[in-house]
Amino acid sequence: MDLLAIIRIAMRALGRNKMRSILTMLGIMIGVGAVIAMLGVGQGARQTVQEQIQAMGSNLLFVGAGTVTRSGMHMGWGSTKSLIYDDMLAIMRECPTAHAAAPGSSSSGQVVFGNDNWATRVNGTEPQYFDIRVWPFQEGSAFTQNDVEMAANVAVIGETVRKNLFGATNSIGQTIRINNLPFRVVGVLVPKGTSAAMGDDQDDIILVPITTLQKKITGQNWLRWIMVSAVSRQASYAAQQQIAALLRDRHRIRPAEDDDFFVRNLADMADVADEAGRVMTLLLASIAGVSLIVGGIGIMNIMLVSVTERTREIGVRMAVGATERDVQQQFLTEAVVLSLLGGGIGILFGLSASYLITKTLGWPVLVSPVVIVIAVLFSMAVGVFFGFYPASRAAQLDPIEALRYE
Amino acid sequence: MATTSQPDVKGATKQDHETIILVRDVHKYYELGEIRVHALRGVSIEIKRGDFVTIMGASGSGKSTFMNILGCLDQPSAGRYLLENIEVSGLSKRQLAAIRNHKIGFVFQGFNLLSRTTALENVELPTLYARISKAEGEKRSREALALVGLGDRVAHFPSQLSGGQQQRVAIARALVNQPSILLADEPTGNLDSRTAVEIMDIFQKLNDDGLTIVLVTHEPDIAQFAKRSIQFRDGRIRRDERILNRPRASEVIQNLPKLED
Ligand SMILES: Nc1ncnc2c1ncn2[C@@H]1O[C@H](COP(=O)(O)OP(=O)(O)O)[C@@H](O)[C@H]1O
Ligand SMILES: [Mg+2]
Numbered sequence: 014m015d016l017l018a019i020i021r022i023a024m025r026a027l028g029r030n031k032m033r034s035i036l037t038m039l040g041i042m043i044g045v046g047a048v049i050a051m052l053g054v055g056q057g058a059r060q061t062v063q064e065q066i067q068a069m070g071s072n073l074l075f076v077g078a079g080t081v082t083r084s085g086m087h088m089g090w091g092s093t094k095s096l097i098y099d100d101m102l103a104i105m106r107e108c109p110t111a112h113a114a115a116p117g118s119s120s121s122g123q124v125v126f127g128n129d130n131w132a133t134r135v136n137g138t139e140p141q142y143f144d145i146r147v148w149p150f151q152e153g154s155a156f157t158q159n160d161v162e163m164a165a166n167v168a169v170i171g172e173t174v175r176k177n178l179f180g181a182t183n184s185i186g187q188t189i190r191i192n193n194l195p196f197r198v199v200g201v202l203v204p205k206g207t208s209a210a211m212g213d214d215q216d217d218i219i220l221v222p223i224t225t226l227q228k229k230i231t232g233q234n235w236l237r238w239i240m241v242s243a244v245s246r247q248a249s250y251a252a253q254q255q256i257a258a259l260l261r262d263r264h265r266i267r268p269a270e271d272d273d274f275f276v277r278n279l280a281d282m283a284d285v286a287d288e289a290g291r292v293m294t295l296l297l298a299s300i301a302g303v304s305l306i307v308g309g310i311g312i313m314n315i316m317l318v319s320v321t322e323r324t325r326e327i328g329v330r331m332a333v334g335a336t337e338r339d340v341q342q343q344f345l346t347e348a349v350v351l352s353l354l355g356g357g358i359g360i361l362f363g364l365s366a367s368y369l370i371t372k373t374l375g376w377p378v379l380v381s382p383v384v385i386v387i388a389v390l391f392s393m394a395v396g397v398f399f400g401f402y403p404a405s406r407a408a409q410l411d412p413i414e415a416l417r418y419e
Numbered sequence: 420m421a422t423t424s425q426p427d428v429k430g431a432t433k434q435d436h437e438t439i440i441l442v443r444d445v446h447k448y449y450e451l452g453e454i455r456v457h458a459l460r461g462v463s464i465e466i467k468r469g470d471f472v473t474i475m476g477a478s479g480s481g482k483s484t485f486m487n488i489l490g491c492l493d494q495p496s497a498g499r500y501l502l503e504n505i506e507v508s509g510l511s512k513r514q515l516a517a518i519r520n521h522k523i524g525f526v527f528q529g530f531n532l533l534s535r536t537t538a539l540e541n542v543e544l545p546t547l548y549a550r551i552s553k554a555e556g557e558k559r560s561r562e563a564l565a566l567v568g569l570g571d572r573v574a575h576f577p578s579q580l581s582g583g584q585q586q587r588v589a590i591a592r593a594l595v596n597q598p599s600i601l602l603a604d605e606p607t608g609n610l611d612s613r614t615a616v617e618i619m620d621i622f623q624k625l626n627d628d629g630l631t632i633v634l635v636t637h638e639p640d641i642a643q644f645a646k647r648s649i650q651f652r653d654g655r656i657r658r659d660e661r662i663l664n665r666p667r668a669s670e671v672i673q674n675l676p677k678l679e680d
Contacts, residue, residue, distance in 0.1 A: 018547060029535060329531045332492060333545040333592065334520020336513050412492050416531060 023347040026319075034351060037315045041355030041395060042362065044304025045388050049363025049380060050370065051297050056379035057371045059290035066282060072112070072249050073145065073279040076104075076239040076256060080273055093273045094235040095264050098223075101239045107259055110243050110252035115142035116223050117238040120231050124219060125190045126178040133174055135191060135219045137226025138240075143169075143202075145242045153185045153200035156222055164224040168196040171216035172204035194229060196221065249280045305391060308355065309399035316348050316403035327407050328415025341408035348400020349393055356392025360385055438504075439599060439631050440466040440489065445498030447484050447654075458484040459495070460654040466633065468599075471626040473642040474635045476651030482635045485651070486604045489633060490525050491515045503599055520548050524593025526603035530585045532577040532592075538564060539573040542591045549596050556595075563591035567621055583614035590621060594630075601625065603634040607641055613675045619644040620668035644668050 027034040078096035101116050115138050122135035140155040142148075156167040168189065175184050188195050205215040227234055241256065243249035253276050260274050320327070327340055335343075364380055371377065447459040458481045466472055474482050487493040488500060491507060494515075500507045502522060510518070519525070532541045542563055546556030564570055567587040577585050586606060593601055603622070607615035615638075623644055626632050636642050643665055650658035 018553065022547075325531065326533055329533060330544065330548075331516065332490070332519060332525050332531070334516050334548040334596070336516040336548070338513075339516075339548055413487055416492075416527065 019342055019346045020350065022343060023350045026323075026347055027350060030319075033315060037311050038308075038351055038355030038358065040308025040311045041305065041352050041392055042308075042359040044301055044308050045356045045359030045392060046362035046366065047304065048297055048301035049360055049384065049388060050366035051300075052294070052384055053363065053367025053380040054370050054374075055290065055293050055297065056381070057367075057374075057377050059286070059293075060377060060379055062286045062290075066279060066286060072243045072246050074111075074241040074243060074249055074252055074256065075277040075279065076100075076241060076260070077275050077277065078235070078237055078273070079275060080271055094233075095273050096236045096239065096260075097234070098236060100260060100263060101236070103259060103263060104239065104241060104256055108241075108252060108255040110248040110255055112242045112244045113141050113145050114239055114241045115139050115145050116236050117142070117240060118223055118226050118231065118233070118235075119237045120226060122191045122219065122230070124174065124178065126187065129178045131174060131177045133171075133217050133219055135221060135226065135230065137221050137223035137230075139223055142220070142240060145240050148205070149203050150200045151203045153198070156199055161222040161224050164228050165222060166194060166196045166225060166229075167199045167222065169200040169202060169220040170198055171202050171218040173214055173217040174219055175201050191219065191221070192230060246280050249278050253278045253281075301391070305395050309352070309395040312348050312351050312396065313399040313403060315351075316344060316400055317406065319347070320344060320403050320407040323407075324410065324415050324418040327410050328412050328418065331410070331412035332416060337408040340410075341404045344404035344407045345397065345400045348404065349396035352392045352396030352399075353389070356388055356395075359392070360388050363388075437468045438465055439468045439470075439502070440464065440633075441499075441501040441504075442489075443499040443501075445485075445488065445495040445500060447481070447488065447493070448496050458654055459488075461498070462654070462656055464649070464656065464659070466631065468631050469626070469629050470631055471622070471644075471646040472633045472649060473645040473647070474633065474649050474651060475637060475639070475642050476657075478637070480651040481654040482651050483604055484654075486602055486633070486635055489600075490523050490602045491518045492525075516548075520545055521596055522599045524590075524596070524598040524601040526586070526589050526593050526601065526606045528605040528608040530577070530582075530589045530609070532585055532588055534577055536576070537573065538569060538575050538577070538580065538588045538591075541577070541588055542595050544592060545596045559595050559597075560591070563595045564588070566594065567591045581614075582610050583617055586610060586614075586618055587621065590618070594625070600631045600633065603632070605635050605637070607636065607638070612640070613672070613677075615641055616644075616668050616671050616675060620672060623668050 076096070078093045080093065098116055101114050104111050105114050118137040120135045120137075122133060124131045124133055124135075139161050140158055143150070143155045150169075151172070153169075155169060156165065159165075160167050168191065170178075170184065170189075178184070178189060179187070184198050184201055187198050189198060190196070202216070202218075221230075241252065243252040256276050257272070257274075260276075261272065264273055266272060327335075330340060330343075367380055371379075442462055442464045445459055445462045446457070449456040449458060462481075462485060474485065476482050484493070488495050489502075491502070491510075495508060498508075502518065505518070507515070507518070532538075533544070539557070539560055542560040543556050546559060549556070551559075561570070561573060564573055567590050569584060569587050569591065572580065572584060572588075575584075577588070580588065586609075590601075590606075593603075601622075607618050610618065619641060622632055622634065626646075632645075634641075634645060642648055643662060645662060646665065647659070647661050649656055
């Protein structure tokens, strides 16, 4: 008998018990649907996180001032005064893996333009900061090294600040007041959006020359952080080691003592996020596994009932020439059709659900064809695996006893 | 009945005396725990092509057991069975299934039609397991149904047919693969006497066209339509004789009262 005929017979047999067939498929349907939906959302989220980390520059190292205990806890970030500008120069001089570095200091500031008023973070840094963070300008440009040397009153603003202070009016060349000091706006950064890793608005920021911030706003000459870019992503791990060793040496920290700084590696963070994604995927896969097994057991159960109910039919088929293999194939096909139909409907459900969820969250819908192919193969495998035993039972029936069965 | 669409004649006149079934000292026992039920105790029989044999005997005398062996649904515990010179006792399950499909048509007392399946599809069933196309199978099935007088009932379900009509569908199914032999185990057991004679009329006509038939019945009225009568008792053949002056079922029907339905 050709496959088409077998499938046709299977469809008809299942069609005779529509309600039962649908209920049996439900397990596979829900399992596959849930997994497709969650994978779709998960992939979308993961991709978003990775893109944002990538956008920050995956060679990036973040050196922060603060105590780090042996267990790796940061105590009071920025509370220490030991991180200084010379540390940055030393990193550039002595760490061959460091490609560029920018110092940073931070303050909160009240910003005023005309009648508009906005509270934001004000960071002081040097022009190379924008290159290290791979952060281009939508208008204007960065302040210059000359501005840094002169401690000039110039500012680069983020999109959130621009929107709140200027709205539709042009911002370049305008004078704003930060903590009552006048600053000329020289550049507006392109929006980066909310950081998926930290959850804060990266565009709610003003950047001024580090010297200006230290001398005119905070009056403090130590640094809160140093941004370093390594020569490559791989080198960022070595850079992390070198910087830590160098700073321990420069800060005269004895072997038993805790660091008074911390070095965070963005490549590391990307890996952590990636790892979290992998764990999530694994978790989903096990949920999928469990639901597919439960669905499969449902199929096996119904197929066993079906074989018993149709014992006489099996006897008749054998009497007119069906071989064991024919009978086996027929019931196996029914099981596979059940599981494939369930899986197929599940995929449709999952796709619509993940589309809806990601649409609401504003993430990209990401259901790769591979996932769908795997889902189809898995549902098929479930049908074969759980249909095998009932089908064998049917094939092993003795024709005479089957014909006599009431 | 149209002789052109009639299945399997296989040179009825030419090979009238060819042996189609040869059974030699066949035994069958069933082991039921400690007890051994001896259903057949040495049955030997030879049936020529074109014969029409009835097997009679009391209930439990081994008729069905013997028919199941003839029909390759079961294997003898001892002895030999040759169907068209093929030694059946040595065949695999797969080969037995093929023989049931090609060489044997089986008709049961309880019809054994698939419910919720049309008459045509029931008849098509054996063609699904034969190496013929779907179109050819459907064509043959329609012919077989026409042959038993049900050409206008192809789309009916068993539940929409009378007992006699259901048995005719079963006969059409038995004929569809053009078997060498038709086996019927009490085919009229569930039918009223007039319908039973109608079924015998079909068998007689099929036999006239050369089909070999072996039929089990416990009714002497039914047995008389055959050419040869074999009597079973306690798993042995007690009597084997030719039937002389057998009546024509078609003529007997004329004298039977017409039924209401
Ligand atoms: N599957 C079986 N298991 C045990 N005993 C059986 C089986 N089939 C038939 N028999 C026994 O074999 C004997 C012959 O049975 P059967 O051939 O059905 O008789 P008949 O058809 O002539 O009424 C009976 O005694 C019956 O009980
Ligand atoms: Mg019997």
